[in-house]
Amino acid sequence: MIELRGIGKSYGSGRERITAIGSVDLTIGAGEFVSIVGPSGCGKSTILNMIAGFLPPTAGQIRVNGKPVVEGRVPEGLGYIFQKDTVLPWLDVAKNIGLGLRYRGRPKAEIDAKVTDLLNMAGLAGYGGLFPHQLSGGMRQRVSLLMTLACDPKVLLLDEPFGALDTHTKIVLHKELLEIWRRLGQTIVLVTHDLDEAITLSNRVVVLSSPPSRVALDHEVTIPHPRDVFSVRESDAFSRNFQAVWHVLGEEFRRNQAFDHVAHRSAA
Numbered sequence: 260m261i262e263l264r265g266i267g268k269s270y271g272s273g274r275e276r277i278t279a280i281g282s283v284d285l286t287i288g289a290g291e292f293v294s295i296v297g298p299s300g301c302g303k304s305t306i307l308n309m310i311a312g313f314l315p316p317t318a319g320q321i322r323v324n325g326k327p328v329v330e331g332r333v334p335e336g337l338g339y340i341f342q343k344d345t346v347l348p349w350l351d352v353a354k355n356i357g358l359g360l361r362y363r364g365r366p367k368a369e370i371d372a373k374v375t376d377l378l379n380m381a382g383l384a385g386y387g388g389l390f391p392h393q394l395s396g397g398m399r400q401r402v403s404l405l406m407t408l409a410c411d412p413k414v415l416l417l418d419e420p421f422g423a424l425d426t427h428t429k430i431v432l433h434k435e436l437l438e439i440w441r442r443l444g445q446t447i448v449l450v451t452h453d454l455d456e457a458i459t460l461s462n463r464v465v466v467l468s469s470p471p472s473r474v475a476l477d478h479e480v481t482i483p484h485p486r487d488v489f490s491v492r493e494s495d496a497f498s499r500n501f502q503a504v505w506h507v508l509g510e511e512f513r514r515n516q517a518f519d520h521v522a523h524r525s526a527a
């Protein structure tokens with residue numbers, strides 16, 4: 260479903276040039292749930308932005324559903340959820356969720372039915388008439404998720420969508436996301452700083468190295484589904500998977516720190 264072949268990405272030019280991504284190869288099959296982790300600045304958001312067609316790679320090619328991604332054109336059936344919730348404060352919850360369908364010119368009755376379904380699914384029945392400022396942070400993030408789900412994406416890109424939430428709200432949303440994924444079977448790519456989150460949710464955890472980044476580890480998470488998001492964290496399988504990834508990720512964090520130190524010293 261998603262193919263990255265020899266992807267490189269540099270920003271700027273001349274002495275200011277930064278090579279964020281060295282060379283990344285990654286194939287993600289239809290219906291897979293893959294997490295990408297790695298040190299800050301290793302190019303995780305850049306990768307999502309390139310898959311979505313927001314940015315062109317400097318080298319290599321990306322395909323989504325067999326078609327090459329063209330800059331400036333979001334691949335068909337792709338949904339993107341940003342780190343910060345993107346609800347519009349001047350629209351109520353129901354109008355926010357129906358926004359994408361309205362842009363697509365769908366009839367009102369269809370939009371209303373879809374919005375009601377989604378609100379029920381996410382435990383927000385009765386909240387359609389409230390405005391974003393009347394919701395908690397977790398509820399707003401849930402509305403963001405529903406806004407994207409309303410258009411039935413086949414591919415979901417999530418950039419640290421739960422980063423700003425407290426642990427309990429986060430775990431409740433993990434449960435909802437897993438249920439949605441089990442029901443609808445989208446291909447999901449999740450960028451996160453939280454290795455617990457990556458192990459709880461995904462089938463594969465991809466560790467990117469410090470820049471110029473490459474894939475340092477592509478780990479298959481050996482925990483069967485369905486997973487109970489609360490108890491899974493206490494299981495031996497969870498610890499084993501965590502340690503296997505941490506072994507590589509921790510090393511990359513250490514290397515990145517050394518890299519920052521040298522970069523700052525040479526800039527001083």
Ligand SMILES: Nc1ncnc2c1ncn2[C@@H]1O[C@H](COP(=O)(O)OP(=O)(O)OP(=O)(O)O)[C@@H](O)[C@H]1O
Binds near residue numbers: 270302303
């Ligand atoms: N528009 C841009 N112009 C110049 N440099 C950029 C731009 N966007 C990102 N970069 C640089 O590319 C590198 C990778 O950035 P990116 O945002 O992809 O990292 P990240 O892995 O998502 O980091 P974080 O975990 O902190 O979100 C960084 O060095 C960053 O400074």
Ligand SMILES: [Mg+2]
Binds near residue numbers: 303304305
């Ligand atoms: Mg980022």
